[in-house]
Amino acid sequence: MANTELINKVYIGLGANLQQPEEQLHSALEKINLSDDITFCQCSSFYQSAPMGPQDQDDYINAVALLKTTLTPLALLDFLQSIELQQGRVRKSERWGARTLDLDILLFNNEKIDLPRLIIPHYGIKQRNFVLVPLAELAPDLIFPDGTPIAQLISTISQQGLKKL
Ligand code: ROI
Numbered sequence: 210m211a212n213t214e215l216i217n218k219v220y221i222g223l224g225a226n227l228q229q230p231e232e233q234l235h236s237a238l239e240k241i242n243l244s245d246d247i248t249f250c251q252c253s254s255f256y257q258s259a260p261m262g263p264q265d266q267d268d269y270i271n272a273v274a275l276l277k278t279t280l281t282p283l284a285l286l287d288f289l290q291s292i293e294l295q296q297g298r299v300r301k302s303e304r305w306g307a308r309t310l311d312l313d314i315l316l317f318n319n320e321k322i323d324l325p326r327l328i329i330p331h332y333g334i335k336q337r338n339f340v341l342v343p344l345a346e347l348a349p350d351l352i353f354p355d356g357t358p359i360a361q362l363i364s365t366i367s368q369q370g371l372k373k374l
Pocket of ligand 1 (some may be wrong): 224225258260261262269271277305306307311339345
């Protein structure tokens with residue numbers, strides 16, 4: 210029988226800086242791997258990264274994962290937000306504060322998506338070394354939907370404050 214289900218290729222960013230952040234990332238990846246709707250998951254190295262935003266918070270652990278999934282963008286967002294909630298994420302009014310777990314959809318196929326709940330590519334993707342460096346580890350030849358090669362950004366971005374673990 211023909212496989213009529215479309216498999217989407219998605220990159221997500223993982224970040225945490227509270228309550229054993231490495232464990233937070235490992236347990237999120239376990240939940241992702243258990244999903245019947247996600248057929249593949251490959252994660253980059255973990256990176257320790259200096260906080261962007263308020264400096265009176267601990268360093269973050271960041272990584273990027275490649276997923277293959279039949280989920281739509283919003284269904285994937287719901288799933289990732291349910292993992293954030295299970296792992297104790299409390300959405301606070303303070304912008305850019307410490308967090309137990311952040312799971313962001315960075316890229317969804319080569320699509321541009323502009324919905325009230327979801328903007329893809331993720332707005333910070335091209336400026337943040339803690340996103341670009343692990344993403345380039347998984348996809349050194351990636352071209353963003355606007356035509357920019359990741360290699361071009363990697364060659365100019367500062368890697369200060371970022372340490373591969
Ligand atoms: N800073 C770093 N280094 N890593 C993050 O994942 C991260 N996430 C955030 C803010 C608060 C912007 N700073 C961050 O949401």
